Amino acid sequence: MTHLVIATRNKGKMREIAELLAGMEITLLSPDDFAEFPEVAEDGETFEENAVKKARSAVVATGLPSLADDSGLIVPLLGGRPGVFSARFAREGASDGENNDKLLAELTGFPLAARNASFCCVIALCFPGGECLIFRGELAGMILDQPHGNGGFGYDPLFYVADQGKTLAELPSEVKNRISHRGKALAELKKYLFSP
Numbered sequence: 001m002t003h004l005v006i007a008t009r010n011k012g013k014m015r016e017i018a019e020l021l022a023g024m025e026i027t028l029l030s031p032d033d034f035a036e037f038p039e040v041a042e043d044g045e046t047f048e049e050n051a052v053k054k055a056r057s058a059v060v061a062t063g064l065p066s067l068a069d070d071s072g073l074i075v076p077l078l079g080g081r082p083g084v085f086s087a088r089f090a091r092e093g094a095s096d097g098e099n100n101d102k103l104l105a106e107l108t109g110f111p112l113a114a115r116n117a118s119f120c121c122v123i124a125l126c127f128p129g130g131e132c133l134i135f136r137g138e139l140a141g142m143i144l145d146q147p148h149g150n151g152g153f154g155y156d157p158l159f160y161v162a163d164q165g166k167t168l169a170e171l172p173s174e175v176k177n178r179i180s181h182r183g184k185a186l187a188e189l190k191k192y193l194f195s196p
């Protein structure tokens, strides 16, 4: 594999995936490298379904091996929401700020001890022959009642990691990448690709 399409429109994800796959000697391509790149309806019920759908559609459009990430935040107090709806929790096309405000509003009044949450990342790596490989990673944390930090993206300013004593948005990207749901899923992918 000399070229790999990273089928995401999310700049934060793209940056992290590029950092995590650095040194693999594979040229990473983004949707911007193609004149036309398909928009995919993320209507699956699971992260796996959506990740495979995004990666398969990129393979069809480009003829190249393609990787997609479907990820999100799971909050038990909210019955597991926003889950696969994390990107559009507040509304279709919502900004990170709007989604964070919606999360804070839904959790108003609940004590920190009850506000446990996890991030889940499912990576699908699909090939022109039709084969897809799936890798998954998770990270446990708590949802604070106000944002802290300017790093990362999405829900990072609200997601507190007890081991680190900080939110993901307060951690240097190399630390987030080492512990994150995305870092773990991509570590599994690398292990698979490079195991003898």
Ligand SMILES: O=P(O)(O)OP(=O)(O)OP(=O)(O)OC[C@H]1O[C@@H](n2cnc3c(O)ncnc32)[C@H](O)[C@@H]1O
Binding pocket: 007, 008, 009, 010, 013, 042, 069, 070, 071, 072, 073, 086, 087, 096, 099, 119, 152, 153, 154, 155, 156, 168, 180, 182
């Ligand atoms: O589908 P693509 O184009 O990859 O980009 P997206 O932003 O729509 O991505 P998803 O459909 O997978 O939605 C995941 C949402 O979950 C949130 N999310 C995922 N990983 C995160 C992380 O590491 N830190 C903070 N928020 C994250 C973030 O708000 C994302 O928009």
Ligand SMILES: [Mg+2]
Binding pocket: 042, 087
């Ligand atoms: Mg999406």
